[in-house]
Amino acid sequence: MFTGFMTNAWLVGTIVAIVAGVVGFFIVLRGQAFVADAVPQGAFAGAAGASLIGVNTLIGLAAAALLGALGIGWLGRRGRRDVATALALVVLLGLGALFLSFSTEYAPEIYALLFGEVLGVSTSEVLPIVVLAVVSVAAIAALYRPLLLSSVMPELAEARGVRPARVETMFLIVVALATSMTLPVVGALLIFSLMIGPPAAARSVTSKPLAALVLSAVIAVVVVWASIAAAYDTNWPVGFFVGTFGAACYAAGRSWAALHGRRSAHPGRWHGAGDHGAGEHGVPAANVRV
Amino acid sequence: MLHAIFEPGFFSSGPVHVALAAGGVVALVSGIVGSFTVIRGQSYAGHALADISVTGGSASFLVGISPLWGFVGVGVLAAGVMDTIGIQRPRGRDLATGIVRGAGLGLAALFLYWDTTHSNVTGATITILFGSLFTISSSILPAIVALSVAAVAIVAVLYRPLLLSTVAADLAAARGVSVRLVGLLSLTAIALAVSLSAMTIGTILSTALLIGPAAIGLRLSSRPGLAMAWSALAGLAATWLGVLLAYDSFYWPPARHGWPVSFFVVTLIFVAYVAVQGFTTRVRRA
Numbered sequence: 177m178f179t180g181f182m183t184n185a186w187l188v189g190t191i192v193a194i195v196a197g198v199v200g201f202f203i204v205l206r207g208q209a210f211v212a213d214a215v216p217q218g219a220f221a222g223a224a225g226a227s228l229i230g231v232n233t234l235i236g237l238a239a240a241a242l243l244g245a246l247g248i249g250w251l252g253r254r255g256r257r258d259v260a261t262a263l264a265l266v267v268l269l270g271l272g273a274l275f276l277s278f279s280t281e282y283a284p285e286i287y288a289l290l291f292g293e294v295l296g297v298s299t300s301e302v303l304p305i306v307v308l309a310v311v312s313v314a315a316i317a318a319l320y321r322p323l324l325l326s327s328v329m330p331e332l333a334e335a336r337g338v339r340p341a342r343v344e345t346m347f348l349i350v351v352a353l354a355t356s357m358t359l360p361v362v363g364a365l366l367i368f369s370l371m372i373g374p375p376a377a378a379r380s381v382t383s384k385p386l387a388a389l390v391l392s393a394v395i396a397v398v399v400v401w402a403s404i405a406a407a408y409d410t411n412w413p414v415g416f417f418v419g420t421f422g423a424a425c426y427a428a429g430r431s432w433a434a435l436h437g438r439r440s441a442h443p444g445r446w447h448g449a450g451d452h453g454a455g456e457h458g459v460p461a462a463n464v465r466v
Numbered sequence: 467m468l469h470a471i472f473e474p475g476f477f478s479s480g481p482v483h484v485a486l487a488a489g490g491v492v493a494l495v496s497g498i499v500g501s502f503t504v505i506r507g508q509s510y511a512g513h514a515l516a517d518i519s520v521t522g523g524s525a526s527f528l529v530g531i532s533p534l535w536g537f538v539g540v541g542v543l544a545a546g547v548m549d550t551i552g553i554q555r556p557r558g559r560d561l562a563t564g565i566v567r568g569a570g571l572g573l574a575a576l577f578l579y580w581d582t583t584h585s586n587v588t589g590a591t592i593t594i595l596f597g598s599l600f601t602i603s604s605s606i607l608p609a610i611v612a613l614s615v616a617a618v619a620i621v622a623v624l625y626r627p628l629l630l631s632t633v634a635a636d637l638a639a640a641r642g643v644s645v646r647l648v649g650l651l652s653l654t655a656i657a658l659a660v661s662l663s664a665m666t667i668g669t670i671l672s673t674a675l676l677i678g679p680a681a682i683g684l685r686l687s688s689r690p691g692l693a694m695a696w697s698a699l700a701g702l703a704a705t706w707l708g709v710l711l712a713y714d715s716f717y718w719p720p721a722r723h724g725w726p727v728s729f730f731v732v733t734l735i736f737v738a739y740v741a742v743q744g745f746t747t748r749v750r751r752a
Contacts, residue, residue: 209560210510213510254743255743256507261509262509263677263736266673266677267736270728273726273728274725274726277723277724277729363575368564372561372568415572416572416575419570419575422572423565423568
């Protein structure tokens with residue numbers, strides 16, 4: 177289980193989990209679950225297109241993910257945000273269907289792109305993933321303060337000279353980067369479970385941003401390790417375990433919050449924009465430390 | 467001239483008839499239900515339900531029932547679960563939706579894996595995820611129509627309370643409308659609409675037909691009834707034109723086996739949305 181080709185699986189799985197946990201924390205905080213769901217699925221079109229013209233899949237993924245993220249930003253400024261996201265997503269998926277119909281790709285390869293194939297990571301794929309991971313985490317670190325401020329207290333952020341539209345665009349680009357590296361491993365349809373399950377659980381356990389961020393990454397790593405081990409043992413698709421364990425994390429977090437009375441509606445707790453649904457920004461809480 | 471637009475055989479082909487009928491019915495229902503989905507800000511729930519109904523589709527191959535009941539059954543079930551864990555509150559709603567979707571697709575991954583390894587249903591993944599209007603069997607048409615009527619009936623019965631509880635939930639509650647029940651029923655209608663369309667035309671198109679035409683309709687009119695009519699019309703037009711183009715594309719390069727219907731329909735809807743958006747912005751400015 178820990179030898180040969182499995183070494184790559186463990187290594188890449190861990191990196192992917194850390195990035196998903198860190199980026200996912202802000203996705204949950206900003207209430208952008210739909211975007212985080214749409215970008216990877218849209219990126220799938222890029223993979224299909226890349227395999228059609230014979231380019232590296234990773235490049236296709238990154239291009240489509242960026243296109244999707246920027247398209248959502250562009251459309252979202254002109255209309256309803258969730259509608260913009262849905263439209264950008266379906267356009268990319270439509271292109272993906274077109275590319276698939278042109279290519280002679282076998283069904284198993286498409287299945288792997290959609291549902292992940294962590295056990296098939298080759299050594300040559302490790303380096304690009306590491307580079308993208310470092311870039312994503314570095315970008316989050318650089319953006320940490322403005323991102324946190326504009327997610328939690330948009331009015332204050334603006335008063336301090338943070339430009340929400342720019343932070344938004346930068347964040348979407350990071351999501352796109354993180355997506356294109358995680359997609360081949362966990363699959364287009366299930367990255368998203370890894371990006372919101374662990375952060376949601378972490379947020380119900382602690383209200384300190386940095387602690388929640390670290391905890392989120394730790395939970396994501398545990399989920400991925402458990403999923404890889406279970407997939408290795410049962411030979412079932414890794415996506416199944418990631419999806420199930422992700423949901424289990426969320427359920428555990430909710431029960432923890434219920435037991436300890438940490439309801440997100442509790443006054444004085446820090447609120448994210450995500451607590452208030454489709455892009456509305458909430459009541460600023462008093463005791464946030466940024 | 468006419469032959470250049472309609473490839474010979476378009477009107478006499480059986481699969482085309484079924485595609486036009488099933489696609490048309492599904493487009494109309496999605497357009498009507500979609501208007502409420504967009505007004506209520508539940509685009510994400512609509513998209514997630516379409517994805518989740520795939521779980522039912524992939525399971526139906528395993529247990530050997532008709533995919534229709536797999537798609538619809540799991541779609542409606544998921545709507546119930548979403549409602550239970552808190553989709554009715556805007557607070558954390560997207561998160562709950564996403565979690566249910568993640569768990570559902572995880573199961574779909576497992577079922578599809580079993581489909582392809584144990585029961586030798588090759589190509590199940592592609593058929594289930596991307597669908598094809600031209601492979602629908604005409605025998606399930608009556609069931610599609612019946613379920614579509616059910617979805618529209620829910621919206622028709624709920625029209626006023628649904629609108630009221632969407633626009634002013636407090637007022638609706640004060641007038642004795644059970645906001646919770648209305649929410650659950652409307653989510654059920656969405657589930658019916660998207661699982662039908664996911665089965666007949668694939669998950670991509672189901673989101674496209676639910677959100678795209680509705681967004682166009684709401685741009686064209688601010689009156690809900692009229693917006694709904696525009697939406698149904700736009701969905702129907704895009705679907706039929708898409709079927710026509712897909713039929714015409716049979717000899718197009720590079721593959722020469724036809725371009726997918728979903729690509730045409732999605733592109734038509736998107737172009738129409740951008741055009742309508744540009745047009746209405748200009749009119750409002752003038």
